[in-house]
Amino acid sequence: MARIVMKFGGTSMAGIERIRSVAERVKREVDAGNQVMVVVSAMAGETDRLVGFCREASTLYDPREYDVVVSAGEQITSGLLAITLQAIGVPARSWLGWQLPIQTSDKHGKAQIDAIDTDALAASLDGGSVAVIPGFQGVADGARVTTLGRGGSDTSAVAVAAAIKAERCDIYTDVDGVYTTDPRIVPRARKLQKVTYEEMLELASVGAKVLQTRSVSLAMKEKVRVQVLSSFDDKPGTMIVGDDEIEDTTMESHLITGIAYAKNEAKITLTQVPDRPGAVASIFAPLADAAINVDMIIQNIAHSTGSTDVTFTVPSADLARSLDVLEKAQEAIGYKDLVHDTKVAKISIVGVGMRTNAGVASTMFKVLGERGINIQAIATSEIKVSVLIEEDYTELAVRVLHTAYGLDAEEETV
Amino acid sequence: MARIVMKFGGTSMAGIERIRSVAERVKREVDAGNQVMVVVSAMAGETDRLVGFCREASTLYDPREYDVVVSAGEQITSGLLAITLQAIGVPARSWLGWQLPIQTSDKHGKAQIDAIDTDALAASLDGGSVAVIPGFQGVADGARVTTLGRGGSDTSAVAVAAAIKAERCDIYTDVDGVYTTDPRIVPRARKLQKVTYEEMLELASVGAKVLQTRSVSLAMKEKVRVQVLSSFDDKPGTMIVGDDEIEDTTMESHLITGIAYAKNEAKITLTQVPDRPGAVASIFAPLADAAINVDMIIQNIAHSTGSTDVTFTVPSADLARSLDVLEKAQEAIGYKDLVHDTKVAKISIVGVGMRTNAGVASTMFKVLGERGINIQAIATSEIKVSVLIEEDYTELAVRVLHTAYGLDAEEETV
Numbered sequence: 001m002a003r004i005v006m007k008f009g010g011t012s013m014a015g016i017e018r019i020r021s022v023a024e025r026v027k028r029e030v031d032a033g034n035q036v037m038v039v040v041s042a043m044a045g046e047t048d049r050l051v052g053f054c055r056e057a058s059t060l061y062d063p064r065e066y067d068v069v070v071s072a073g074e075q076i077t078s079g080l081l082a083i084t085l086q087a088i089g090v091p092a093r094s095w096l097g098w099q100l101p102i103q104t105s106d107k108h109g110k111a112q113i114d115a116i117d118t119d120a121l122a123a124s125l126d127g128g129s130v131a132v133i134p135g136f137q138g139v140a141d142g143a144r145v146t147t148l149g150r151g152g153s154d155t156s157a158v159a160v161a162a163a164i165k166a167e168r169c170d171i172y173t174d175v176d177g178v179y180t181t182d183p184r185i186v187p188r189a190r191k192l193q194k195v196t197y198e199e200m201l202e203l204a205s206v207g208a209k210v211l212q213t214r215s216v217s218l219a220m221k222e223k224v225r226v227q228v229l230s231s232f233d234d235k236p237g238t239m240i241v242g243d244d245e246i247e248d249t250t251m252e253s254h255l256i257t258g259i260a261y262a263k264n265e266a267k268i269t270l271t272q273v274p275d276r277p278g279a280v281a282s283i284f285a286p287l288a289d290a291a292i293n294v295d296m297i298i299q300n301i302a303h304s305t306g307s308t309d310v311t312f313t314v315p316s317a318d319l320a321r322s323l324d325v326l327e328k329a330q331e332a333i334g335y336k337d338l339v340h341d342t343k344v345a346k347i348s349i350v351g352v353g354m355r356t357n358a359g360v361a362s363t364m365f366k367v368l369g370e371r372g373i374n375i376q377a378i379a380t381s382e383i384k385v386s387v388l389i390e391e392d393y394t395e396l397a398v399r400v401l402h403t404a405y406g407l408d409a410e411e412e413t414v
Numbered sequence: 415m416a417r418i419v420m421k422f423g424g425t426s427m428a429g430i431e432r433i434r435s436v437a438e439r440v441k442r443e444v445d446a447g448n449q450v451m452v453v454v455s456a457m458a459g460e461t462d463r464l465v466g467f468c469r470e471a472s473t474l475y476d477p478r479e480y481d482v483v484v485s486a487g488e489q490i491t492s493g494l495l496a497i498t499l500q501a502i503g504v505p506a507r508s509w510l511g512w513q514l515p516i517q518t519s520d521k522h523g524k525a526q527i528d529a530i531d532t533d534a535l536a537a538s539l540d541g542g543s544v545a546v547i548p549g550f551q552g553v554a555d556g557a558r559v560t561t562l563g564r565g566g567s568d569t570s571a572v573a574v575a576a577a578i579k580a581e582r583c584d585i586y587t588d589v590d591g592v593y594t595t596d597p598r599i600v601p602r603a604r605k606l607q608k609v610t611y612e613e614m615l616e617l618a619s620v621g622a623k624v625l626q627t628r629s630v631s632l633a634m635k636e637k638v639r640v641q642v643l644s645s646f647d648d649k650p651g652t653m654i655v656g657d658d659e660i661e662d663t664t665m666e667s668h669l670i671t672g673i674a675y676a677k678n679e680a681k682i683t684l685t686q687v688p689d690r691p692g693a694v695a696s697i698f699a700p701l702a703d704a705a706i707n708v709d710m711i712i713q714n715i716a717h718s719t720g721s722t723d724v725t726f727t728v729p730s731a732d733l734a735r736s737l738d739v740l741e742k743a744q745e746a747i748g749y750k751d752l753v754h755d756t757k758v759a760k761i762s763i764v765g766v767g768m769r770t771n772a773g774v775a776s777t778m779f780k781v782l783g784e785r786g787i788n789i790q791a792i793a794t795s796e797i798k799v800s801v802l803i804e805e806d807y808t809e810l811a812v813r814v815l816h817t818a819y820g821l822d823a824e825e826e827t828v
Binding site: 066 | 430433434464468470471472474475476478479480481482485486492493494497498508512557559
C-alpha cells in the first residue's frame with residue numbers, strides 16, 4: 001500500500017463543483033489501494049481578498065495577525081473537501097497546521113517548515129481515512145498560526161510527502177506538465193516526461209511558472225518524486241526526479257531540456273568605474289544592503305584609461321530603488337555615468353546534458369548571431385546558459401533556439 | 415483598572431471602514447484606563463456564505479468539518495481588528511478558540527462552553543494588550559474546532575466576561591438598546607435603561623431579537639452585567655442586571671417592562687381526546703421525540719362525553735413535521751380531528767413588577783376585549799402573561815397594551 005500526496009491549487013478548489021471533481025480524483029487513488037493525503041490551496045481569488053483586507057486595515061500590518069487572517073482560506077477548503085469526500089463514501093478528515101502540527105519558524109508571512117509530526121497522520125491513514133491538509137499554513141512554537149508565503153502550498157505538499165516518505169507527490173495545476181518552452185510562443189513545444197530537479201529550478205526561476213521554486217529545492221533535498229499534472233484532464237504529467245533517474249544523457253539526442261525566458265529584468269551599466277581592488281564591492285554592497293537581488297554581472301576589460309564599464313541586471317520592480325542607491329553611492333564608487341535599460345530579456349537554455357557536451361553554448365551564440373540578435377551579456381552555470389538580448393527579439397530567439405536544439409515536436413501540441 | 419468585554423456583531427464588522435470605527439470605540443475604552451477584551455462576529459453575510467458551501471457540498475455534512483469551515487469567518491475578523499487596533503497605536507493580539515483555549519463540549523455545530531482558561535488572557539491584558547477573541551468558536555478536547563451554533567458570539571462574550579470576572583460585557587449591535595416594544599409598531603416605544611435578566615429572557619424568547627437567549631441565561635447564572643448598545647451612535651444603551659439592581663418595583667409606576675409579540679407560531683388543536691390518565695402524555699411524547707418544542711398548552715374541561723379538546727402551539731417551521739407525527743399517532747392518542755391554524759400571534763406582557771401586583775393580567779384581557787380582540791389561549795409565568803390572538807390584530811394589540819400599561823413615551827423616540 002503506497003502513500004501518496006496530492007496537491008490541488010486554487011483554480012481546482014474554486015467552488016463546490018470543482019471540489020467535487022477533486023474528490024472524485026482522490027477517490028480513484030483510494031480505490032487503487034493508496035493511502036492518500038491531500039494538500040489544498042484556498043479558492044482562487046480568496047487569498048487575494050484576505051490579503052487585500054489586511055492591506056486596507058494597515059499598510060504596516062502585523063505579520064502574525066496577517067497569518068491568522070490569510071490562513072483561513074485554506075482552512076475553509078480543507079473542511080469542504082473533507083465533507084465532499086465523505087459525501088461520496090470516502091472517509092476523510094481535515095488536519096489544520098496546528099493540529100498535525102506542521103511546525104515552522106516564527107518568521108510570520110514567510111515561515112520555513114521545521115518539522116511535521118507524522119504520528120497522528122500515519123495513524124489516521126492506517127485507519128483508512130484520507131487526510132486533508134490546508135497548504136500554506138503551519139504553527140510556530142505550537143502557539144501561533146504561520147503562513148509560508150505566497151504559493152506556499154506546493155512547499156507544504158512536498159514537505160508532507162518528505163515527512164511521511166510518500167511514494168510520490170502529485171501537484172495538480174492548471175497546466176498539464178512542464179514544457180520544453182512556453183507553448184504560447186512555440187506551438188511545437190513538447191511536454192517533458194521527466195525533468196531533473198536542477199533543470200526544473202533553472203526553468204522555474206527563469207520564467208516557467210509551474211511550481212514554486214522553493215518546493216522544487218525542498219523536493220531535491222528530500223528526494224521527493226514530484227509529478228506535475230493537470231486537474232482538468234487525465235493525461236500523464238511531468239515527473240520531476242533526480243539525475244539518476246534520467247538515462248545517460250550523452251546518448252540522448254536532446255542536450256537541452258528546455259528554453260526559458262524572462263522579461264522582468266532591467267539592465268544597469270556604470271561607465272568608467274576605477275579599475276582597482278574593491279571597486280566592484282563598492283557597487284554591490286549597497287545593493288545587497290537594500291535587499292536587491294543582482295542577477296547577471298559583466299565586467300568588461302579595463303580601458304586604457306584605467307577604468308572599466310560594469311553591467312548587471314536587477315528585477316524591473318527594483319530598478320527605481322537600485323538607481324536611487326547607486327546615485328547616492330556615486331562618489332564612493334567613482335563611476336562616470338549611470339545608464340539603464342528595461343527593454344531587455346533574458347533567454348536561457350537549460351539541460352543536464354550540457355555538462356558532458358562542449359559546444360552547446362557556441363551553438364546558441366551562432367544561431368542568435370545568424371538572426372542578427374545582439375548578445376548584451378552572458379551568464380553560465382553548470383546546466384544553463386543565459387544571454388541578455390533586446391526585448392523585442394524574445395519570441396524569435398526562443399523559437400530559433402527551440403528548433404536548433406531539436407526540441408520541436410512533430411506537430412503542434414497545444 | 416476595570417476589565418471589560420466588548421462584543422461586536424456582523425454588521426459592525428462588515429468591511430475595514432466599519433472595523434476601523436470599532437477600533438476607535440475600543441481605543442476610547444482603553445484610553446479610559448480599562449483592560450479590554452473584544453469578541454467579534456464574522457463579517458455580515460460571511461457565515462451564511464460558509465454555511466452555504468457546506469450545504470452545497472453535502473446535505474448531511476460532518477459537523478466537525480462544518481465547524482472547521484464556518485469558524486474561519488470570525489478568525490478573519492479577529493485578525494483584522496487586531497491589525498486595525500495596532501494601526502491606531504493600540505497594542506492588540508487575536509486569541510483563537512484553540513489558543514486560549516475556550517474549551518467546549520464535542521457537540522459540534524452547537525457546542526456548550528465548559529471552561530475558558532484565563533491565565534494567558536490575564537497575562538496578556540496585564541501586559542497592556544487588547545485581546546481580540548473570535549466569537550462562536552471553541553475547541554473540544556484541545557483537539558478539534560467547535561462552534562456554538564448561530565448567534566453564539568453573544569454567548570462567547572458573556573462566557574469570557576464570566577471567566578475573567580469582567581466588570582461588564584458591552585454588546586454592540588445594530589439597535590441601540592432594549593425597547594418597551596418594537597418601535598416599528600409603536601413609535602412611542604421607550605428605550606429601557608435597565609431590564610432584569612428574567613425580563614430579557616422573556617422579551618427575547620418572545621420576539622425581541624436583540625440578544626441570543628442563551629447568552630442571557632448564562633449572564634444570569636454567572637451574574638455578568640450585560641449592556642446592549644448601538645455600534646453606530648454614542649447614546650447609552652440598556653443594562654441587563656439582576657433583580658437587586660432594580661429599584662423596589664412596588665413603588666414604580668410601570669408594572670410592565672415591555673410587550674413582545676411573535677408571529678412564528680402555529681396553533682394545533684386535537685378534538686375529542688379521551689379524558690383519561692396518560693392521554694396528554696401520548697400527545698406530547700412523540701412531539702418531544704421529534705425534537706419539536708411545544709409552547710402554550712391549553713386543555714379544556716372535559717366534555718360530558720368523557721373527552722376533551724387539547725390546544726397547543728409549535729414553531730411554524732415545525733408545523734408540517736408536527737402534523738405528520740400526530741397523524742401517525744392518531745390511534746395511540748385516540749383523538750377525532752386534527753385542526754391547525756398558522757394565522758395566530760402570541761402577545762406577551764413582561765415585567766418583574768407583576769409578581770407583587772394582582773390585576774395585571776385582568777387589565778390585559780379587558781383592554782383586548784374592549785377592542786374586540788378574541789383571546790384563543792392564555793399562558794402565564796411569574797413575570798409574563800401571554801395570549802394567543804388572530805394574527806391580523808397583532809399591531810393593534812401591542813399598541814393598545816403599550817398605552818394601557820403607561821409605557822408610551824412623551825414623543826416618538828425613533
